[in-house]
Amino acid sequence: xxxxxxxxxxxxxxxxxxxxxxxxxxxxxxxxxxxxxxxxxxxxxxxxxxxxxxxxxxxxxxxxxxxxxxxxxxxxxxxxxxxxxxxxxxxxxxxxxxxxxxxxxxxxxxxxxxxxxxxxxxxxxxxxxxxxxxxxxxxxxxxxxxxxxxxxxxxxxxxxxxxxxxxxxxxxxxxxxxxxxxxxxxxxxxxxxxxxxxxxxxxxxxxxxxxxxxxxxxxxxxxxxxxxxxxxxxxxxxxxxxxxxxxxxxxxxxxxxxxxxxxxxxxxxxxxxxxxxxxxxxxxxxxxxxxxxxxxxxxxxxxxxxxxxxxxxxxxxxxxxxxxxxxxxxxxxxxxxxxxxxxxxxxxxxxxxxxxxxxxxxxxxxxxxxxxxxxxxxx
Amino acid sequence: xxxxxxxxxxxxxxxxxxxxxxxxxxxxxxxxxxxxxxxxxxxxxxxxxxxxxxxxxxxxxxxxxxxxxxxxxxxxxxxxxxxxxxxxxxxxxxxxxxxxxxxxxxxxxxxxxxxxxxxxxxxxxxxxxxxxxxxxxxxxxxxxxxxxxxxxxxxxxxxxxxxxxxxxxxxxxxxxxxxxxxxxxxxxxxxxxxxxxxxxxxxxxxxxxxxxxxxxxxxxxxxxxxxxxxxxxxxxxxxxxxxxxxxxxxxxxxxxxxxxxxxxxxxxxxxxxxxxxxxxxxxxxxxxxxxxxxxxxxxxxxxxxxxxxxxxxxxxxxxxxxxx
Ligand SMILES: Cc1ncc(C[n+]2csc(CCOP(=O)(O)OP(=O)(O)O)c2C)c(N)n1
Numbered sequence: 001x002x003x004x005x006x007x008x009x010x011x012x013x014x015x016x017x018x019x020x021x022x023x024x025x026x027x028x029x030x031x032x033x034x035x036x037x038x039x040x041x042x043x044x045x046x047x048x049x050x051x052x053x054x055x056x057x058x059x060x061x062x063x064x065x066x067x068x069x070x071x072x073x074x075x076x077x078x079x080x081x082x083x084x085x086x087x088x089x090x091x092x093x094x095x096x097x098x099x100x101x102x103x104x105x106x107x108x109x110x111x112x113x114x115x116x117x118x119x120x121x122x123x124x125x126x127x128x129x130x131x132x133x134x135x136x137x138x139x140x141x142x143x144x145x146x147x148x149x150x151x152x153x154x155x156x157x158x159x160x161x162x163x164x165x166x167x168x169x170x171x172x173x174x175x176x177x178x179x180x181x182x183x184x185x186x187x188x189x190x191x192x193x194x195x196x197x198x199x200x201x202x203x204x205x206x207x208x209x210x211x212x213x214x215x216x217x218x219x220x221x222x223x224x225x226x227x228x229x230x231x232x233x234x235x236x237x238x239x240x241x242x243x244x245x246x247x248x249x250x251x252x253x254x255x256x257x258x259x260x261x262x263x264x265x266x267x268x269x270x271x272x273x274x275x276x277x278x279x280x281x282x283x284x285x286x287x288x289x290x291x292x293x294x295x296x297x298x299x300x301x302x303x304x305x306x307x308x309x310x311x312x313x314x315x316x317x318x319x320x321x322x323x324x325x326x327x328x329x330x331x332x333x334x335x336x337x338x339x340x341x342x343x344x345x346x347x348x349x350x351x352x353x354x355x356x357x358x359x360x361x362x363x364x365x366x367x368x369x370x371x372x373x374x375x376x377x378x379x
Numbered sequence: 380x381x382x383x384x385x386x387x388x389x390x391x392x393x394x395x396x397x398x399x400x401x402x403x404x405x406x407x408x409x410x411x412x413x414x415x416x417x418x419x420x421x422x423x424x425x426x427x428x429x430x431x432x433x434x435x436x437x438x439x440x441x442x443x444x445x446x447x448x449x450x451x452x453x454x455x456x457x458x459x460x461x462x463x464x465x466x467x468x469x470x471x472x473x474x475x476x477x478x479x480x481x482x483x484x485x486x487x488x489x490x491x492x493x494x495x496x497x498x499x500x501x502x503x504x505x506x507x508x509x510x511x512x513x514x515x516x517x518x519x520x521x522x523x524x525x526x527x528x529x530x531x532x533x534x535x536x537x538x539x540x541x542x543x544x545x546x547x548x549x550x551x552x553x554x555x556x557x558x559x560x561x562x563x564x565x566x567x568x569x570x571x572x573x574x575x576x577x578x579x580x581x582x583x584x585x586x587x588x589x590x591x592x593x594x595x596x597x598x599x600x601x602x603x604x605x606x607x608x609x610x611x612x613x614x615x616x617x618x619x620x621x622x623x624x625x626x627x628x629x630x631x632x633x634x635x636x637x638x639x640x641x642x643x644x645x646x647x648x649x650x651x652x653x654x655x656x657x658x659x660x661x662x663x664x665x666x667x668x669x670x671x672x673x674x675x676x677x678x679x680x681x682x683x684x685x686x687x688x689x690x691x692x693x694x695x696x697x698x699x700x701x702x703x
Binding site for chain 1: 436503504672
């Protein structure tokens with residue numbers, strides 16, 4: 001039974017590998033490490049850029065949740081499609097999103113994947129297999145159910161994976177989407193990342209259910225809970241559900257237990273978190289530390305091998321940063337393109353005919369009225 | 380008396396109303412211990428307790444609907460949407476249930492739904508919206524959108540005391556940038572009354588919320604050019620203050636309607652039509668509109684600045700009117 005609130009880090013007793021995790025090759029085991037490390041280091045780079053005011057909007061971290069994002073996405077095959085949530089940078093990287101894209105997106109560059117229209121990791125690519133989320137929580141569940149429905153109708157052996165936070169399970173869209181998917185028996189896996197908090201709201205305020213996995217009962221689908229900070233356990237449970245979906249077995253709800261070690265976004269000082277809780281998770285249940293221990297103790301990887309991987313990650317992120325910084329801002333008139341397929345271009349309003357910019361400088365507002373912990377108070 | 384911000388003015392209004400009337404209570408996401416994403420409700424949990432400052436699940440339709448039920452029973456709920464963009468999740472409840480309750484079932488919904496709105500903050504398409512027009516189009520909802528700290532307080536108090544549902548839009552760009560000294564005593568600003576933000580004789584700008592300040596800035600520059608601009612701050616969008624609109628038309632004979640919302644279906648079209656219907660013969664020029672372009676609001680500064688109305692656009696429009 002899952003614990004609802006992260007009163008303490010989950011136990012770290014010896015974990016027995018399941019058949020899927022057992023079947024991973026040595027190279028695949030290393031790859032899991034690479035993606036987790038990549039996720040963490042890329043976010044650390046984004047923090048630097050944020051502090052240099054190069055990130056235009058807010059910055060969202062998945063520190064401590066890398067295993068759940070990476071392990072689950074790794075269970076998909078090419079052709080499968082996922083929809084990440086704000087803590088799933090790792091899932092997108094596994095599916096082929098590049099660091100250059102992520103950096104350009106955060107910096108609102110003109111050649112970012114959304115050409116400066118959308119923020120942070122809100123972008124997608126159906127070819128590579130990820131769909132950009134919108135902010136409205138829960139909305140991606142019915143959308144992904146529809147993608148899964150298209151697979152079913154066309155008899156394609158493809159699977160959909162959609163992520164939601166514990167908080168997003170409270171939305172109407174989540175309920176309607178998962179219910180629709182369950183009734184239609186579409187090939188879909190729903191992952192609820194139970195990271196203890198939705199912004200400042202603990203899971204006990206979010207639901208009266210004993211666990212999020214229990215919600216599966218109400219939809220007539222299996223609900224399972226796994227240790228989201230164990231990349232192999234995450235892989236195992238997701239792979240099982242993905243296989244089931246691919247074989248026509250319908251929807252599975254997976255609750256992954258993890259912990260959001262940073263605030264909701266960089267500005268959030270987490271005043272609502274019990275003292276010491278984050279530090280305990282960091283010390284006792286860090287997903288990368290845990291995996292490193294297994295890689296070295298159980299699977300015969302040398303620290304040198306892992307260090308080489310870390311160096312590779314750093315070099316790739318450095319190169320990506322250099323490249324991303326080179327790009328310019330979007331041309332203002334691009335704002336008027338692509339609202340419809342036809343017409344492809346919106347006409348400028350009458351007072352903007354012949355005008356390309358109505359401001360002298362594009363300021364980055366110091367704050368938009370949110371609490372700014374970095375400034376020790378209000379922005 | 381010390382100055383307080385627009386944001387603090389809203390908090391002060393809610394706090395005073397909660398102290399005055401035990402039926403007033405708050406619901407919303409993260410509004411308790413955290414004090415809300417923007418800290419509007421900071422300190423209210425400590426003062427009034429968890430039974431009157433209720434942290435909700437992420438269920439906008441759920442708690443806005445629950446507010447309607449509680450309101451039927453004589454409670455006066457005030458719901459916070461973390462960003463007004465999420466009011467779309469409660470659209471069904473608000474437009475179908477709440478807006479029609481009095482008319483079809485003789486049930487009042489004395490409730491307030493409030494939240495941070497508007498752009499100029501690099502918030503992207505889902506944290507910058509101005510969805511007021513969709514609700515202005517729904518008979519049965521009152522809509523206010525203050526521009527000053529004094530109005531933020533006075534209108535919030537009026538909204539809480541109103542016997543119908545009031546949607547209370549707060550401009551997040553103004554939250555901590557705009558300050559004012561609150562009038563002493565029980566400061567209530569009546570719903571449905573516009574305000575003359577600046578007196579003028581040559582051209583009128585009718586606007587509300589953040590663009591009031593774009594209008595005032597333009598008016599200042601135009602004064603130097605010898606054009607006297609009157610700025611009308613609507614304050615309430617439903618019901619509209621027709622009298623104030625007509626009276627400024629009769630005074631200046633030239634009107635620019637300015638808003639941050641997109642053009643098509645925006646309130647500027649409605650105001651223009653009302654002027655045509657009621658005082659066309661007083662006009663010396665066509666009524667002009669300056670609004671956002673009809674596109675989803677993009678994130679990058681260069682794009683957002685292009686899409687949203689700027690002071691330079693107001694200057695262009697007023698100069699065109701002045702030339703008639
Ligand atoms: C419908 C809706 N309401 C409110 C919000 C504002 N909001 C953004 S993230 C968030 C908390 C999300 O919590 P959870 O789903 O648990 O994900 P986590 O951030 O913990 O990963 C809230 C309330 C939103 N994005 N969408």
